[in-house]
Amino acid sequence: MFTLATLLVLAGTFGLGLVLVEAARARAPTPGGAIERAGLALLVGLGSTAVLATALIAGLGPPAPFATRAALLAAALAGAGAWIRGARARRARAKSRSDAAAEGCECPPWTTLDRVLALALVGFTGFAVFYAASMPMHLFDPVYHFAYKGKLLAHEGFGGPSWTDLEGPIGRIITHPDYPPGLPALHAVVAAAGRQFDEDATRALMGAFAAAAIAVLFAALRPRGRRPALIGALALAGLPLLYYSQLPRNPVDFDKDELTFVSSLDVQPGEFGRAALALAIGAETAQRRFPHLGPFQLPDGWTLDGAGDFPLAALLLGALVCLTRAAAGARRAAGHDPEWRGEPAGGAGDGVLAGVLLGAAALMKNEGLALGAMALIVFAVRCVIAPGSWVRARALQQSGWALVLFVLAVAPWMVLRRDIPSIDENYPAAVLRMLGIGDAPTAGPFDHSPGSLGAAATRFPVVLMGFVQSSLNPLRWNLVWVLFGAVLAWRLARPRALLHHPLAVPLAVVVGAWALYALVLLVTPWDLAVLYTTAIPDRLLLQIAPVAIWCAVGLAWRRISPEQP
Amino acid sequence: MSKRDGPGSRGGGTRASAPPPRALRLLFFACVALSILPALFGLHYARGYWNVRAGKSIAEQRASLLGVNWFRPAFTSFLDRLDRTLPPQSRVLIEPVRAQTTAGRSRWHLFLNHYAYPHRFYTRQSAWASGTLVDYPRWIEHHQRSLGLEQRLADEAAIRERGIDWILRIPIGIQFRASQVELFKRGASGWERVDLAPPRAGAEGADDWQEPTGGLLFDSGQAESEPEGP
Numbered sequence: 203m204f205t206l207a208t209l210l211v212l213a214g215t216f217g218l219g220l221v222l223v224e225a226a227r228a229r230a231p232t233p234g235g236a237i238e239r240a241g242l243a244l245l246v247g248l249g250s251t252a253v254l255a256t257a258l259i260a261g262l263g264p265p266a267p268f269a270t271r272a273a274l275l276a277a278a279l280a281g282a283g284a285w286i287r288g289a290r291a292r293r294a295r296a297k298s299r300s301d302a303a304a305e306g307c308e309c310p311p312w313t314t315l316d317r318v319l320a321l322a323l324v325g326f327t328g329f330a331v332f333y334a335a336s337m338p339m340h341l342f343d344p345v346y347h348f349a350y351k352g353k354l355l356a357h358e359g360f361g362g363p364s365w366t367d368l369e370g371p372i373g374r375i376i377t378h379p380d381y382p383p384g385l386p387a388l389h390a391v392v393a394a395a396g397r398q399f400d401e402d403a404t405r406a407l408m409g410a411f412a413a414a415a416i417a418v419l420f421a422a423l424r425p426r427g428r429r430p431a432l433i434g435a436l437a438l439a440g441l442p443l444l445y446y447s448q449l450p451r452n453p454v455d456f457d458k459d460e461l462t463f464v465s466s467l468d469v470q471p472g473e474f475g476r477a478a479l480a481l482a483i484g485a486e487t488a489q490r491r492f493p494h495l496g497p498f499q500l501p502d503g504w505t506l507d508g509a510g511d512f513p514l515a516a517l518l519l520g521a522l523v524c525l526t527r528a529a530a531g532a533r534r535a536a537g538h539d540p541e542w543r544g545e546p547a548g549g550a551g552d553g554v555l556a557g558v559l560l561g562a563a564a565l566m567k568n569e570g571l572a573l574g575a576m577a578l579i580v581f582a583v584r585c586v587i588a589p590g591s592w593v594r595a596r597a598l599q600q601s602g603w604a605l606v607l608f609v610l611a612v613a614p615w616m617v618l619r620r621d622i623p624s625i626d627e628n629y630p631a632a633v634l635r636m637l638g639i640g641d642a643p644t645a646g647p648f649d650h651s652p653g654s655l656g657a658a659a660t661r662f663p664v665v666l667m668g669f670v671q672s673s674l675n676p677l678r679w680n681l682v683w684v685l686f687g688a689v690l691a692w693r694l695a696r697p698r699a700l701l702h703h704p705l706a707v708p709l710a711v712v713v714g715a716w717a718l719y720a721l722v723l724l725v726t727p728w729d730l731a732v733l734y735t736t737a738i739p740d741r742l743l744l745q746i747a748p749v750a751i752w753c754a755v756g757l758a759w760r761r762i763s764p765e766q767p
Numbered sequence: 768m769s770k771r772d773g774p775g776s777r778g779g780g781t782r783a784s785a786p787p788p789r790a791l792r793l794l795f796f797a798c799v800a801l802s803i804l805p806a807l808f809g810l811h812y813a814r815g816y817w818n819v820r821a822g823k824s825i826a827e828q829r830a831s832l833l834g835v836n837w838f839r840p841a842f843t844s845f846l847d848r849l850d851r852t853l854p855p856q857s858r859v860l861i862e863p864v865r866a867q868t869t870a871g872r873s874r875w876h877l878f879l880n881h882y883a884y885p886h887r888f889y890t891r892q893s894a895w896a897s898g899t900l901v902d903y904p905r906w907i908e909h910h911q912r913s914l915g916l917e918q919r920l921a922d923e924a925a926i927r928e929r930g931i932d933w934i935l936r937i938p939i940g941i942q943f944r945a946s947q948v949e950l951f952k953r954g955a956s957g958w959e960r961v962d963l964a965p966p967r968a969g970a971e972g973a974d975d976w977q978e979p980t981g982g983l984l985f986d987s988g989q990a991e992s993e994p995e996g997p
Contacts, residue, residue: 373893440802758787
């Protein structure tokens, strides 16, 4: 729900983001358009608020209502000032040269198709905001994994027995105690701003994450043309998994287990048809008109209910856009590579923003830490193999900024986490166990963690089929992963060009993330067939879906350098 | 000016990029066109919101989510009675009893832990109680089979050490039966049974659990807005 607290937090975080983005982009060769700056400011604001709140609560305890309100108000005013100053500076700069030309985007007349796509994009973005703000938080993970911890941060802070008293014969109750506290910190800020805990007020922020990601994706693709930008942004805004994962007709088979999962899989086109029918005419109408095909339910899903997957996805997208800008700035400054020439160029400020965003992503869900580290490593490797020592030095300097901010952002949580027990899904320990290092598996009827590489290998077909079953489901992804695979296969015909493409780093992160998720599923203690009934691996793939859409569209619409006929 | 630069050209009519081959382009448009299903979902959702939840309090809106069992009146009414019975920030040990299932929807200890905060809830083997569905059956089994008198006596020291003065015994099932919940308070002669505060006026029948009919997850109000014909 949009409450006064939600609006104050939105204004404050947006203001903070504007201050940071305007400062970071003050000296950038191309500062970016209004849509990009607004989307990025929202992401940076929400992300840096989560980072700052985590650090402050760790150091000072639960946020005080008066101080929180004053800080949010001050940030909102500072943001307005920064926007006005930035606009003046850009106007002054525009007198000497056209920013639009510098960004490599041209503005041909709007076609009817462009208008339809734009209308659909605005409609979906508005619906995402409305959907997040109008439904009470009601699903298990958002409430018990995230909102409950927000309640703890708002009332007790970190470090008490609520977080740590778990290992004796008698103890407290807390699910996934070592889930990172980024979203709970936002819950605590909203609670302090509103003087009472209200998980539904925080749920409305999910719509801001969605709108910001859509804006950043549109802006990142805009230099390739208006239509590819509209298509890419619409592919994200209209993504079914953004709104629902539990379909109107969901034949969940809890009797299936992973030992029989692959052999018992069968394609049932009728199930897709029935679910599509209910989506098209409404679940209740379907139930009334076709009771023999039911039961039908209104579809539902985690993404905008308050789980960490989509905020992580949005922040990762923002971080990789900034990293790519930073790299483009280094290359442009050195005059290298005509194919980079049209890319929007940033400077050290974009490296700083990327670090903040990656740090915030790491505070949203545990996978964020691995994805952030992977992005920085891939970017650094890319810097090392870049042509020209000056480019290498400049790009490494920018990745250094990103690394420093990333480490600073996650450091408080890493320190706190040492005292919090990992009680159920301890994946690093499970990987070591699979490799024969560390403790023997606890096994038993409920723990399916493999105790050896051989045992893990027997799980591989189940993991593979899980990915295939998920990524090919058009009622969850439309054709996003099919497209990603098709574009990748098409561009792999010229591997050298792909290696030097501006989107090589985001592409490598997407591919690496698939490998990471496969490893996680190989060692999970869950029965995989049961796990798949909870929208895994869909929820994992969602974390990289915006980046995958960016890569698919960006690789498909090849840039033409100005000299090319 | 080439044809690509014209207003009706493909790929956005811009020189900034070259469009992909036709097959890929078709795939992109098919991907976007499939968004019609989420768009229709959005329309149905907005209509349901308008019919049922618009303008209502958060408690009424939550109650309309028929498939969410921690928003059912049987549970929300119990939370209110429990809060009126316990002193502020009480420390309560939860014991699951008479388990009929280990389904995720029967994890009432988790639901209480969140919605009855700031009362502090404790359990035996809390790591299993806090774990995923992987650990939940283990926790139930511990209470059903492994928990003998000897273990209970051994746990008593830990219970005292944490200042726990209340025990709540909850029957484990998909449906929440407040009438079968037992509350005990530490007294001079041991644990004494305590009655919960009575339901508020108008909430007396909240213990009657009724599953939503027709597999409905949400009350979209369509039945009221579109009555069946004669």
